[in-house]
Amino acid sequence: MTSGPSSPSATDARRDRLDRATAHLDPPLAVLDLDALDANADDLLRRAAGTPIRVASKSVRSRAVLRRVLARPGFAGVLAYSLAEALWLTGGDGPVTDDAVVGYPSVDRAALRALAGDESAAARVTLMIDSPEQLDLVDAVVPPGRRTALRVCLDVDASLRVAGGRVHVGVRRSPVHSAADAAALARTVVARPGFDLVGVMAYEAQIAGVPDAPAGRPLRGLAVRRMQSFSGRELAARRAEVVAAVRAVAPLEFVNGGGTGSVDRTRVEEAVTEVAAGSGLYSPVLFDGYRSFAARPATFFAVPVTRVPAPGLVTVAGGGWVASGPPGVDRLPEPTYPAGLRRLPAEGAGEVQTPLRGPGTAGLGAGDRVWFRHAKAGEVCEHVDVLHALDGDVLVAALPTYRGERKAFG
Numbered sequence: 001m002t003s004g005p006s007s008p009s010a011t012d013a014r015r016d017r018l019d020r021a022t023a024h025l026d027p028p029l030a031v032l033d034l035d036a037l038d039a040n041a042d043d044l045l046r047r048a049a050g051t052p053i054r055v056a057s058k059s060v061r062s063r064a065v066l067r068r069v070l071a072r073p074g075f076a077g078v079l080a081y082s083l084a085e086a087l088w089l090t091g092g093d094g095p096v097t098d099d100a101v102v103g104y105p106s107v108d109r110a111a112l113r114a115l116a117g118d119e120s121a122a123a124r125v126t127l128m129i130d131s132p133e134q135l136d137l138v139d140a141v142v143p144p145g146r147r148t149a150l151r152v153c154l155d156v157d158a159s160l161r162v163a164g165g166r167v168h169v170g171v172r173r174s175p176v177h178s179a180a181d182a183a184a185l186a187r188t189v190v191a192r193p194g195f196d197l198v199g200v201m202a203y204e205a206q207i208a209g210v211p212d213a214p215a216g217r218p219l220r221g222l223a224v225r226r227m228q229s230f231s232g233r234e235l236a237a238r239r240a241e242v243v244a245a246v247r248a249v250a251p252l253e254f255v256n257g258g259g260t261g262s263v264d265r266t267r268v269e270e271a272v273t274e275v276a277a278g279s280g281l282y283s284p285v286l287f288d289g290y291r292s293f294a295a296r297p298a299t300f301f302a303v304p305v306t307r308v309p310a311p312g313l314v315t316v317a318g319g320g321w322v323a324s325g326p327p328g329v330d331r332l333p334e335p336t337y338p339a340g341l342r343r344l345p346a347e348g349a350g351e352v353q354t355p356l357r358g359p360g361t362a363g364l365g366a367g368d369r370v371w372f373r374h375a376k377a378g379e380v381c382e383h384v385d386v387l388h389a390l391d392g393d394v395l396v397a398a399l400p401t402y403r404g405e406r407k408a409f410g
């Protein structure tokens with residue numbers, strides 16, 4: 001019998017380790033394997049090869065974990081997903097960082113008021129914009145004469161446009177696509193009182209977030225690799241032009257790009273001063289299937305078996321920890337331990353219970369637990385108050401999630 005990393009005995013050992021360490025706890029519960037987290041952080045640093053990594057906090061959603069990662073040289077600053085979150089992470093009791101870039105435009109008036117009225121917050125938080133409309137909105141909340149200057153970053157569209165723009169490959173974010181678009185918006189920002197233009201961000205989701213070697217789908221992998229290499233070349237040239245054009249208008253502190261799936265290719269571009277990454281730390285299911293890295297799954301959640309509807313079937317409580325994005329089975333959590341469990345297509349991952357079938361049901365009965373991996377990284381934290389931190393074979397801490405700290409940022 002083989003005993004390689006995926007052999008039955010290795011799988012059993014990984015399951016036993018989780019079961020034994022958490023035996024005194026009642027599921028539902030989530031575990032963060034600190035050994036895997038640290039190894040994943042080191043691997044991101046290796047791939048970044050000296051380019052600083054800004055941590056995408058949406059993919060972490062725990063202040064304690066953010067602090068642990070940011071303590072490693074090479075990680076610097078947070079890419080937050082809401083302004084309220086950025087204010088919390090940079091202020092309050094024990095700031096996590098003094099440098100938070102909000103990765104998306106903010107129209108939260110209360111948070112904008114708080115930012116504009118607090119000089120130290122305004123020095124630590126950078127707003128994202130892609131249109132003068134967002135500047136107008138800020139001015140309407142607090143006029144420029146009555147606030148400290150606010151730091152602004154331009155969000156530049158990194159998608160691939162082909163066939164004269166009729167085909168769009170990538171996500172729908174900013175309307176600012178060309179160097180001319182970016183320079184025009186940069187001139188608008190610098191001409192307006194109460195704003196400081198400090199950065200440019202261009203996130204290439206079609207490269208950073210699409211696996212280029214999906215398991216069992218070689219043709220899809222080939223097509224994705226072709227698209228990514230074409231898009232990567234187009235973007236590198238355009239990003240250099242955009243950055244040169246904006247730098248001619250304002251001195252920039254940073255140019256951010258990339259994500260977990262593209263760290264090693266994005267950092268090569270001279271125009272880029274920092275990369276963003278988050279998902280690679282927890283390494284959820286949607287981040288399996290990349291050629292440039294093989295991260296170790298670091299987060300798992302357990303739900304209990306509550307009944308056995310028929311031989312070869314078990315039903316677990318809950319289990320519907322479904323990820324955001326285009327609806328599909330790839331958004332459902334993956335039953336991982338014991339091996340050999342499958343969902344029933346007719347029921348999927350349920351709100352209050354999830355039936356499972358397959359050889360893995362043998363030996364499972366009420367009170368046993370099934371371990372899942374979430375499809376995405378940070379969203380697992382929306383289901384639990386703490387991540388139980390596993391060091392070696394023992395739990396060493398209960399790390400509060402945002403939810404555990406009574407924070408919900410959408």
Ligand SMILES: Cc1ncc(COP(=O)(O)O)c(C=O)c1O
Binds near residue numbers: 203260277279377
């Ligand atoms: C602006 C931006 N940068 C980077 C990322 C990459 O984050 P991750 O490494 O968690 O995939 C994302 C993810 O959605 C993003 O929206």
